[in-house]
Amino acid sequence: MGRVTINDLLTMKSEGKKITMLTAYDYPFAKIVDEAGVEAILVGDSLAMVVQGLENTLPVTMDEMVYHTRMVSRATERAMVIGDMPFMSYQVSVEEAVRNAGRFIKEGGAQAIKIEGGSEVAEKVYAMVRSDIPVLAHIGLTPQSIHRMGGYKVQGRTEEAKRQLIEDARTLQEAGAFGLVLEAIPMDLAKEITGTLTIPTIGIGAGPYCDGQILVLHDVIGLFERFVPKFIKRYANLREEALKAIGEYIKEVREGDFPGEEQSFK
Ligand code: KIV
DSSP, X not given: OOOOOHHHHHHHHHTTOOEEEEEOOSHHHHHHHHHHTOSEEEEOTTXXXXXXXXXXXXXXXXXXXXXXXXXXXXXXXXXXXXXXXXXXXXXXXXXXXXXXXXXXXXXXOOSEEEEEOSGGGHHHHHHHHHTTOOEEEEEESOGGGHHHHTSSOOOOOSHHHHHHHHHHHHHHHHHTOSEEEEESOOHHHHHHHHHHOSSOEEEESSOTTSSEEXXXXXXXXXXXXXXXXXXXXXXXXXXXXXHHHHHHHHHHHHTTOSSOGGGXXX
């Protein structure tokens, strides 16, 4: 089976099949996520928080994003790999945006990039697509706008905000985006946007009516505890499992039970 393409995702929308996406940031986890069968892996700038231990996503650099994307690309055979444009890698100019997007493809081995923002980034989306770089757009709660938004808050609650998000969605589709992440918006608004577009919507905190869903892997498997948003569902607690395993190792070394004859050479 070949790698998932943007055409496959468009077909899934038209056939009413749900699209699954998760983040991953390194070789071992990307290998597991790929083998599990998601359609796409996002190397999200959320790695700043869940891997680098930073307060928010703003400090992560292009070089760091490309480094992680390379590891994920190396590990995957089927899932589409999407590199996430970090803060200030696309805001300054169209030229800089296209050049940085190109690094994800050329150096990171990704098949597409993701960019946060509404109509204000449409010109950049258009230029990237014209340069043969497939773009997943991202509206609603855009974590890189944390200082403007005043925190991680549900978006699109007022009539004006709803109208703006619907207009942003249409503009980004027209600019050539192959899909649209909808983050932390009311589910009825996500349903309306999903019904309006021909490209798939991928929800995170946007309810069940999107064409697909994405979550941060470390939330799903219980490796990030600093805060747990309402829209997260934890399917495993690997932190607990790891603590148990490491605790046993420490105990066995201290008590002289490890290594035993089995792990020793004659
Ligand atoms: O950075 C990220 O992981 C994201 C997803 C949560 C959509 O943007």
